[in-house]
Amino acid sequence: MASPEIELVPCRSDNYAVLLHDPESHATVLVDAPDSAAIADVLNRRGWRLTDILITHHHHDHVAGLADLKAVSGARAIGPAAEADRIPGLDVTVSGGDSLQVGPYRVEVIATPGHTLGHVAYHLPDQALVFSGDTLFALGCGRLFEGTPEAMWQSLSTLAGLADETAVYCGHEYTLSNARFALTIEPGNAALIKRAEAIAAAREAGRPTIPTTIGLERATNPFLRAGQPAVKAAAGLPNGSDADVFAALRRMKDRA
Incomplete structure (x- = not known):
């Protein structure tokens, strides 16, 4: 199988x-x-020609173009079963643990609740790609609009367990503020x-900071590093559980 051509x-x-x-x-996803x-x-x-559309979660800024794109292309729309009532136009619904064929690609669905309750990520293990939506960002993570800190910590830990070389494509360009x-x-x-x-040089030049990799996130993203002593200390919880430290970090970022 040829490597996919990817356009951000x-x-x-x-x-x-x-x-x-x-x-x-000639499948396009x-x-x-x-x-x-x-x-x-x-x-x-x-x-x-668009053949398939993968939706990570129901927020408007991730689905606003779905109806028009389907109408023009006839593409099959795939999205989280737990949010199907909030995403009009889905043809196939999926849940964590599902595996499906999308064009030539084997896609594994990972449940990643926290940002929203039904959020999913899409992992293409043969291509070493993961599409993390608004769960894992470059140097950050999504706000907890619906889920709990414990659920989000578990979601991030699951993504962090993917192979280091896995390329991560996320839903937003937040990396400069995340780095600060x-x-x-x-x-x-x-x-x-x-x-x-x-990152600062890339943004100054107008270049994206995406994709990142799981390995790079594990080494630098504080939200994946809640188990590190320096991160626990910075959160004011030197003896806290990893989940509690993550929750403290998320609160600190919300106030930043």
Whole structure:
């Protein structure tokens, strides 16, 4: 199988959609649909026909373009069963632990509640890709709009358990502000300092900071590092459980 061609599509003010195109079968898969016009522009420029749409969760800025894209392309829409009543137009519903074929790709569904109760991530193990929506961000994680800190910590821990080389595509360009927060938690983390410099340079040049990798997140993202003594100390919970430290970090970021 040929490696997929991948296009990161900036949408709205800071959203990302992602297109995967298989040059052999000509299948084209979209992950999330924030803006139909922006996505259609890339499809037209590349000469790709949309065949499948994967939705991570119900928030408007991830589904606003779904109806229009389906109407134009006839693409199959796949999304979380637990949020199907809030995502009109789904053709297939999935839950954590499901595996399905999307074009030539084997897709494993990972339940990642926390940002929303039914949020899912899509893992393509053969391509070493994961689409984490608003659960895991580059150097950050999503706000807890519906779920509990304990659920989000479990979701992040599950994603952190993927292979280090797994490329992570998330739903927003929040990395510069995430880096500033991360440096307040681990100012002595050499890998984080180096990464923050690269992020600042990328954003200054107008380049995206996505994708990241699981390995890089494990080394630098404070929300995956709640078990580290320095992170526990920064959260004011040197003897706290990892889940409690994560919850404290999320509260600190909410106030930042």
